Amino acid sequence: MASQETSNQSVKMRTSIATVSISGEFPEKLAAIARAGFTGVEIFENDFLTYDASPRDVAKMAEDHGLEITLFQPFRDFEGMPEPLRRRAFERAERKFEIMNELGTDLMLICSNVSPVSLGGIDRAAADFRELGTMAARHGVRVGYEALAWGRHVNDHRDAWEIVRRTDHPNVGIILDSFHTLSRKIDPNSIRSIPGDKIFIVQLADAPLFDMDLLYWSRHFRNMPGEGDLPVVDFMRAVAATGYTGPLSLEIFNDQFRGGSARALAEDGHRSLVNVMDRVKRLEPDIRIDVPDMPDRVETQGVEFVEFTTAPEEKANLTALLGTLGFTYTARHRNRAVDLYTQGDIRIVINTDSTGDSFAGASYSVHGTNAYAFGLKVNNAGDALKRAAALGAPTFSEPRKPGEVTVPAIQGVGNGVIYFLDGSPALASIWQNEFEPVEAPKTTANARLTRIDHLAQTTHYDEMLTWLLFYTSIFSTRRTPMVDVVDPGGLVRSQAIESEPEPLFRLTMNGADSRKTFAGKFLAEGFGTSIQHIAFATNDIFATAKALTTLGFQALPISRNYYEDLEARFGLDPDFSDAMREAGILYDRDDNGEYFQIYSRTFGEGFFFEIIERRGAYAGYGAMNAPFRIAAQRRLLRPEGMPKR
Numbered sequence: 001m002a003s004q005e006t007s008n009q010s011v012k013m014r015t016s017i018a019t020v021s022i023s024g025e026f027p028e029k030l031a032a033i034a035r036a037g038f039t040g041v042e043i044f045e046n047d048f049l050t051y052d053a054s055p056r057d058v059a060k061m062a063e064d065h066g067l068e069i070t071l072f073q074p075f076r077d078f079e080g081m082p083e084p085l086r087r088r089a090f091e092r093a094e095r096k097f098e099i100m101n102e103l104g105t106d107l108m109l110i111c112s113n114v115s116p117v118s119l120g121g122i123d124r125a126a127a128d129f130r131e132l133g134t135m136a137a138r139h140g141v142r143v144g145y146e147a148l149a150w151g152r153h154v155n156d157h158r159d160a161w162e163i164v165r166r167t168d169h170p171n172v173g174i175i176l177d178s179f180h181t182l183s184r185k186i187d188p189n190s191i192r193s194i195p196g197d198k199i200f201i202v203q204l205a206d207a208p209l210f211d212m213d214l215l216y217w218s219r220h221f222r223n224m225p226g227e228g229d230l231p232v233v234d235f236m237r238a239v240a241a242t243g244y245t246g247p248l249s250l251e252i253f254n255d256q257f258r259g260g261s262a263r264a265l266a267e268d269g270h271r272s273l274v275n276v277m278d279r280v281k282r283l284e285p286d287i288r289i290d291v292p293d294m295p296d297r298v299e300t301q302g303v304e305f306v307e308f309t310t311a312p313e314e315k316a317n318l319t320a321l322l323g324t325l326g327f328t329y330t331a332r333h334r335n336r337a338v339d340l341y342t343q344g345d346i347r348i349v350i351n352t353d354s355t356g357d358s359f360a361g362a363s364y365s366v367h368g369t370n371a372y373a374f375g376l377k378v379n380n381a382g383d384a385l386k387r388a389a390a391l392g393a394p395t396f397s398e399p400r401k402p403g404e405v406t407v408p409a410i411q412g413v414g415n416g417v418i419y420f421l422d423g424s425p426a427l428a429s430i431w432q433n434e435f436e437p438v439e440a441p442k443t444t445a446n447a448r449l450t451r452i453d454h455l456a457q458t459t460h461y462d463e464m465l466t467w468l469l470f471y472t473s474i475f476s477t478r479r480t481p482m483v484d485v486v487d488p489g490g491l492v493r494s495q496a497i498e499s500e501p502e503p504l505f506r507l508t509m510n511g512a513d514s515r516k517t518f519a520g521k522f523l524a525e526g527f528g529t530s531i532q533h534i535a536f537a538t539n540d541i542f543a544t545a546k547a548l549t550t551l552g553f554q555a556l557p558i559s560r561n562y563y564e565d566l567e568a569r570f571g572l573d574p575d576f577s578d579a580m581r582e583a584g585i586l587y588d589r590d591d592n593g594e595y596f597q598i599y600s601r602t603f604g605e606g607f608f609f610e611i612i613e614r615r616g617a618y619a620g621y622g623a624m625n626a627p628f629r630i631a632a633q634r635r636l637l638r639p640e641g642m643p644k645r
């Protein structure tokens, strides 16, 4: 009875990552892995072989970093070999067991045989494993069998389990790898019938859905759980239901990661594991892994404000542009050089407070005028901060003056600040308490802008997965499929993140490959600033266009060819397309509704505003119009009549 009780206790979560998953030399990898908070590491044999140190030295290095070596892998082409290859395989294994003893790890991964000379048969494989188990026991080690998705005879964890079950040896177990199961669309619920103590380690990886050869897909395109499209949470739920308490180990083969930052990759990996396990814990109450406590994913009700930092001498350009968009200067901060402009439910804050060590001033010095911060409406700002911090997001705070409230905040893309606001008395009354309404004559002009539809952030393509994971792990969101936007200077990849259950907060992430693209230029010249455009919603784009003209707004001029094509493509009435052309309105339509867009001219290093109207249930962002927008923006960058350089 006593042992029964112990076996139901939960066990502290053990996190591990394979050395193949991140860039750098062996010592750099271990340092980054330890620093990111992992408790263990899988040694990928090749990383060890190519590094000039003895197994004991490597054991010492891992120990110095406080890392357990969870696994030594892979051992290939073992089971089902005809003689004399069979004998050779056992001899090879014995050599590796000796190395494992020096490394201080007791588990080796054997992946299913891919050799064309290997022989099938469950009982033949089980007999080989039974003999190997006995040899492993003599060396005090264990072996785990993993079905590679492209294994010659075994390519399904259900078959690997049947072999392990028939082997019936305490030193032989199964190793599950989410990629191999999910890439072949094998139902992960089949894992639920495996006893948890026969699962020796679990490897986790996600991947974008590609129709591609399995081996090539696995070796080049895996990514961190939550960064791809595979149902890793369902997989891990099934594992948790078995009572498994061993390490959760990331094994990510990815070409882009091999050249990335070891530190950033390790941090993303740790965040992805904690996030997946947090989901799993909420869905599988019988889980025996003790996952760190944190509030659930944050539901957002939209963008409460966007804040620009600028210098007093540049401010007039920005406020003039806001004026032509129908914004009114409504209030000024009681203690600071901070102004509030409003229209509908939109708040734009302009900060010229560069005194002391204000972050706004610092951001201006690095990036110039930029939208360096935004505020999100959430249910509980304190909980939002707790979750973000538990997932490793840097928290942000600045010294407050008497009477000022500390708004919970974190830092995100381009070091920009994300504030959390909720309905608590202190945070809900911040605009009334900290701002003084301006008495100056108010314009009655208004362009019927109602709210912020979306923010668009630009990053280097290499960082795109990092930031997608950042948002989707902290906030309750879904991602739309990635779209490619062709810029004459290169490709820009774009993906939207939308809050769930209601898409009240929408954000598009644009990953620029080259600084020759319009987005890449914005990044390079703004030194990595983050928000490139803000899209405001209207309920009547034509009325808004008319009001904007009166206000002196200059829309981005769009080529006549665009409207010719639009008319042909959608069978539009020529009067309708002429009306759009005159107002500089772009158009898109899908099965659910229509989308209208007006762009401002660019401001500073490529920042711009957009005005949109969604009709019906159109859910996109007009991606097909992006090349026309980019072409128009590039035309304006060149002085009239100048040849393109």
Ligand SMILES: O=C(O)c1ccc(O)c(O)c1
Pocket (backbone or CB within 6 Å): 073, 074, 109, 111, 146, 148, 177, 203, 218, 219, 251
């Ligand atoms: O691609 C491979 O060969 C390979 C090797 C070891 C693994 O654990 C794995 O998942 C894949």
Ligand SMILES: [Mg+2]
Pocket (backbone or CB within 6 Å): 146, 177, 203, 251
């Ligand atoms: Mg694997």
